[in-house]
Amino acid sequence: MPELPEVESARSVIDRGGLHRTIIGVDDSDTWECRPHLPGEIRDALVGHRLTAAHRRGKSIWCDVGGDGSPTLGIHLGMSGRILVSGPGGTAEGGDYQGTGRRADPARRREEWFRFTLEFEDGGALRLLDPRRLGRVRLDPDVDALGPDAAEVGREEFRERVGRGRLPVKARLLDQSSIAGVGNLLADEVLWRARLDPRRPAGELSVEELDGLRRQVRAAVRSAIRHGGVHTLEVVAHRGPSGHCPRCGAEMRRATVGGRTTWFCPREQV
DNA sequence: ACACGTGTTATGCG
């Protein structure tokens, strides 16, 4: 289930393999995945055209489509979405979150889990694999409602957008309209790195604490992109009932913050 | 059988 780093890998797969190939067919028959569109609407907007660019902000992807007045094609992977692009050069895949072992497992690619397909003139295809069906494909998605990308957000902007309100700082990080791209695991990781209690009201953090948090957000995102996803991050591997803090060895504690399961080090995160 | 989940969104309340 993708967070920003996995979504970036999916965007990259489209960018490297899915552009400038003429679309001759679209399977948009899954009315849940393609809501609120009716079957055929997305197809009619895309057939005969090509994707010309793949963009990302936070966890949202959108592709430019060639042709005057063409809408953009929005893709959100939800919690279980992955993108597969096939063509003359083989198949590339992005958006995976569990690591290469699971990526290769054919049992995780049942045909009925493919919820959306673009067929290209050259015989290849771009497909969205989404077992849980919480992803979404739509035309002209509204990405302006998202906050600045978590990997790009500036210091001043971070202070203003994250360091406000009574909401627990973890819940604020998860709010995509404040900053975009941080999910549950990444939030636990960056708060652990910054040694901040996830339950602290965001507006009570000092400027120094906010700057430190931003630094860890950027560092963790970069690390996860480079190493293959959020599951490669240090503290993510220590989630669970028997997990211990990789720094001090204290038993990690479980809580619910912002409606999500949260693990943190009760000794260091204050 | 049953609880849980790496994400979003509609709804309701003060």
Add this chain to the structure above:
DNA sequence: TCGCATAACACGTG
């Protein structure tokens, strides 16, 4: 209208 909390969404997994 805003800030926030909660349930709901659909479906696989342990």
